[in-house]
Amino acid sequence: MITTTRRDFLRYCTLGALGVWLDPFRLGLLQEALANPAGPVVIWLKGSSCDGCSISLLNRISDSAPKTVTEVLTDSINLIYHGNVMSFAGEPAVAGMRQAYEKGNYILVVEGGIPTAFDGHACIAYSYKGVETTFQDAVKQYAARASHVVCAGTCASWGGIPAAGPNPTKVVGVKELTGITTVNIAGCPANPDWLLWPIVQLLTGGPIVLDSMGRPVDLYQNQGTIHDKCPRRTNGLPAATDFGQDGRCLRDLGCRGPTTFSKCENCWNGKAGSGHWCIGVNAPCQGCVEPTFPGTSPFYVAA
Ligand code: SF4
Numbered sequence: 001m002i003t004t005t006r007r008d009f010l011r012y013c014t015l016g017a018l019g020v021w022l023d024p025f026r027l028g029l030l031q032e033a034l035a036n037p038a039g040p041v042v043i044w045l046k047g048s049s050c051d052g053c054s055i056s057l058l059n060r061i062s063d064s065a066p067k068t069v070t071e072v073l074t075d076s077i078n079l080i081y082h083g084n085v086m087s088f089a090g091e092p093a094v095a096g097m098r099q100a101y102e103k104g105n106y107i108l109v110v111e112g113g114i115p116t117a118f119d120g121h122a123c124i125a126y127s128y129k130g131v132e133t134t135f136q137d138a139v140k141q142y143a144a145r146a147s148h149v150v151c152a153g154t155c156a157s158w159g160g161i162p163a164a165g166p167n168p169t170k171v172v173g174v175k176e177l178t179g180i181t182t183v184n185i186a187g188c189p190a191n192p193d194w195l196l197w198p199i200v201q202l203l204t205g206g207p208i209v210l211d212s213m214g215r216p217v218d219l220y221q222n223q224g225t226i227h228d229k230c231p232r233r234t235n236g237l238p239a240a241t242d243f244g245q246d247g248r249c250l251r252d253l254g255c256r257g258p259t260t261f262s263k264c265e266n267c268w269n270g271k272a273g274s275g276h277w278c279i280g281v282n283a284p285c286q287g288c289v290e291p292t293f294p295g296t297s298p299f300y301v302a303a
């Protein structure tokens with residue numbers, strides 16, 4: 001049971017942790033508050049990423065419970081390790097994660113792609129007793145004893161932007177690295193509600209049916225394409241020839257809506273139907289939930 005006072009404190013700590021201004025006393029209190037010991041153990045590893053999927057989740061606001069990620073952290077899961085919102089840092093944090101590894105049966109969340117060039121040394125996950133562990137080795141190790149592996153975002157799923165050409169560090173996604181089936185919550189960033197979806201399904205015993213690319217069909221394939229549902233498809237206006245032309249189809253500006261399966265029109269910025277999704281704010285869909293992203297998008301050209 002979390003009291004209102006403790007919940008408010010945790011909210012304060014969660015925000016503070018992002019700014020790295022918690023003192024040791026508050027870190028200790030956060031350790032006490034930051035978990036439901038009876039909830040499923042979650043280990044969250046981050047590699048070649050911008051932290052955008054973590055920020056997306058931490059910004060979650062909803063009209064229905066859980067209304068914020070704080071409620072998830074305190075009531076639903078036992079978050080052992082996460083680079084932004086864990087109470088310890090350095091070796092004590094790694095030690096907690098190693099203990100969870102010994103027990104196994106945790107949920108591993110991976111955010112970011114995995115560099116495989118240079119024997120993985122382009123990305124170090126952590127250091128423990130003077131020995132560095134590459135992100136590549138950490139993902140292999142912790143995926144092996146996880147009950148489920150969830151990829152938070154397109155980078156962890158298939159490489160995403162870190163794997164865009166020329167990809168000198170040879171970034172790949174988790175399944176390509178490990179061969180293990182992953183639940184791919186694609187998006188750049190992943191939508192916060194979708195990130196919680198597999199956790200809810202696991203807690204409630206709901207099914208997680210995946211498409212051929214490892215995405216839950218309920219979140220992607222079964223939603224149809226962005227183009228199917230786009231209000232600009234049938235309004236009779238000529239196609240846009242430049243940005244800022246309200247209401248016009250964006251296909252000539254590179255819109256990937258026709259080949260993108262997602263429910264974005266109802267999911268972004270906290271409110272269903274707010275209009276604050278990419279096309280709603282005059283931006284062509286970039287197909288960020290697809291394994292082909294970023295591909296040859298005019299917005300992501302290799303230097
Ligand atoms: S803006 Fe994109 S998704 Fe909408 S109708 Fe045009 S091509 Fe289809």
Ligand code: SF4
Binds near residue numbers: 187188226286
């Ligand atoms: S509308 Fe397209 S680019 Fe925007 S979040 Fe959805 S899939 Fe990604």
